[in-house]
Amino acid sequence: MGGAGMKDALVVEGLSVRYFTQKGEVKAVDNVSFTAGLGDYLGIVGESGSGKSTLGYALLNLVPPPGRVVSGKVMIRGRNILELKGEELRKARGSLVAMVFQDPFTTLDPVRTIGDQIKEVMTEHGVSEEEAEERIPSLLESVGLPARLAKLYPHQLSGGQRQRVSIAMAVALKPAVLVADEPTTALDVVVQRQIMDLVEDVRKMGTTAILITHDIALAAQRVEKMAVMYAGKIVEYGPKDAVLRNPAHPYTRALLNSVPGLRVSKWPEPIPGFPPNLVNPPPGCRFHPRCRQAMDVCKKEEPPMVEVGPEHYATCWLLSRR
Amino acid sequence: MGVGLARYVAVRASLIIPTILILYTLVFIVLRILPGNPIIAALGTKNIPPEQLRQLEHQLGLDKPLWVQYFDYLWNVLHGDFGKSLVIRGRSITQDIVERLPATIELSIFALFISLGIGILTGLVASIKRDTVIDKALRVFGAATYALFIPWIGLMLQLFFSIWLNLLPVSGRIDPSVNLRVVTGFYILDSIITGNWAALKSALSHIILPAFTLGLVLSGPYTRLARNNMIKQLESNYVFAYFARGVRKGKVIRHAFRNALIPIVTYAGLQFALLLGGAVLTETTFDWPGIGTYLVEKVAYRDYPAIQAVVIVFAFFVGLMSLVVDVLYAYLDPRVRY
């Protein structure tokens, strides 16, 4: 998976997150590892229920109860955020790693002006009132909003504008990693592009951008590296072009096949079956019940991660056979 | 605050008038059209020579046709004149009301704060200790407090704190031996203004039991409201986003609380009618010289004009309160304004 280089801003090793519910332990994220360097753009793609959002929360050490990280490391610029507690953890959120959420209509406080909310992000991290106040106009402008919007309340802004505000808050402290969880799903197509542009822009500051989305086509347009998640595991991972042109994992192939323009075979092929129950996931390779090429070993043992190209990996028994 | 708010207020204010009119009409009909001569009922005896009766009727304007009386009284009220008492000859009802009103308002305000205090506190605790025994117990508490019979609670408190423990006075508003110069009619305020600390102590010790009684009984809904709303806020996306942005927990709770407060404030206004009704019982139980006891006295004497006046005053205050709440709501929730 590429050794930890000097340039790695984000190193995730063996991360497992579980939700302890009444119906059992949901193994939402299982032994996930990947890295991303300074200014990289990584896309994490998967269906809903694949664990990608949980993975995103884990990067901030903010998995909501009844969930909990059960093992692994999340190293951001050399610091393991999973080991931080209390004040240290609180300060790390927002300044070391920040998040932009899916629904801009419910993620801003409705009774406070956006100026106040942006200012608070800064003052809660040690910036003085005056300085925070001064920075607001330029922050707003950097996300394409006029400075006078600071006096307004969230309900007076459009969805796209609110999302920009969220981005402004997320980058106010120049975090090392920005996690964008489905940032455009709730917005219309025209606005989508503007928001995606903004997300890309943060890389210029040296921030590593992580895009979490179910929309592989969207990811395909923008990201540099792609990780495909299925049932809590990363099944394929590598440079975008490599993954798109030579998808190694059957699930990746199936996923690409379902999107016009990215197809690898002639006809669209729906993926049969349903996403697995994560309380009792299928033994062996989690994808085997839905895989046309499943073999005996797939049902018994988890496939190892195999290199299929430069920096391009996938977990599938078919690859080991070679 | 903008034109929006002003217009909003104006609309809400204009709704008070029809409400008052309806209530006045209802009470007028009930009090006058029902059988019985009001003067005889007031004097309590049938033995009046007919000419004297007619003279009295003429003096009090009772010989005019009913609809004339209806509008006459209304017209007078609009000019701030509530007429004269039927029983205590010549006594101005307006004056009575002006004298008695501050006592009721003072009691109501204290009771309101106590009820909000008890309710919000218990609601907050219940929301933090969600789904535990404490939570369930507090929810039952919230459901049951309004079913407490005010006179009973009041009398029991009197028994305990005044008679058995001798800590607090039994009834009344202030110790008669204390000499307070009355400025506003609000004894607590007045004693502070005039620097009369003995009076302040006396006034406070007199108000505790009645305010607590009334406040306790009214606190129930706030418990539930505070709890449910706090939970709702704490579970909402913007709170999660606050944490993700690294805002301190204490601050986040404060922000969530501000959001949760909105329905509580609204409810406080809606509850005002209950507050007034409860005030009547509380005042009677503690001999608190307010509008409540005034009403009960007048009821005993069948003093119809006075009773009418009290109803109108109550209706006015209920309407006013609901207006105040609307304005407060618009202030707290900017979404309503624009």
Next chain:
Amino acid sequence: MMLSELFGKRLDRLSNLPLTIPRRGRGMVYFGLGVVLAVIFMALAAPILTPYDPTRTVGNPFAPPSLEHPMGTNKLGMDMWSRILYGARTVLYVVFLAIAVCMVIGIPLGLLSGYFGGKLDRGLSMVMDAVYSFPSLVLAIALAVALGPSLMNAAIAIAVVYIPTYFRMVRGQVLSVKSEQFIEEAKILGLPTGRILLRHVLPHLIPTIMVVFSLNAADAVLTEAALSFLGLSVQFPTPDWGYDLYLGRGFLLSGYWWLVFFPGLMITLLAIGFALIGEGLSEQVRKEVG
């Protein structure tokens, strides 16, 4: 074909009504029900539960609780325990009578007003809202004064004051059900209005009516007690809990606590009983809806 669909949907909906009591709020309902039933039992079994006549002197005045008089005696030597038992009859009589009148007037008015709308609805709503927003006790006092102090008049006063409660509740529900499809279908089929209202609209209101009834009963108990506490309801020597409070109040300073403690306790218990039933039921209704 449409008729059977209509039938089917109605049965479907009826089966969704809380005919069994789901988990939430169950405890409160059972507890409240227990209290109310206990009081009803007291009222009905009064002659068995006490040998004394509550309106006659049977012992020394102001006797504290003892084996002979478990709740003591009052100023005139009447046994308080008997007065409590027979007082239950008074309270229940007034409350149920008042609420019956209330429902008979308020529910049909609400149904009609909500269903037909128009000027009648608007006018009626305004009057009902005005009365509803006003402190019920004050209005009840004014009415009781005008009618004269008697048990029957107290019942009437209480009934009048609470009519808007039922009106509003029923009207609100009718409005929300009115736009449902099966009502439209019924209208298209030309079913008579009365039938529509009775068979198709009313069943949906039953859960809410039950909730309002319980909460309302709690209010009525308190209002009745308040009226008699103020001397506006019963007359001497009828046993009534609120009236006993009125009688016994003056003697608090002398320390005769039993004159006040027991009647007040009963009022509060009965009111809490009804209130808990109402709250418990409403938690379930809410669950079903939301």
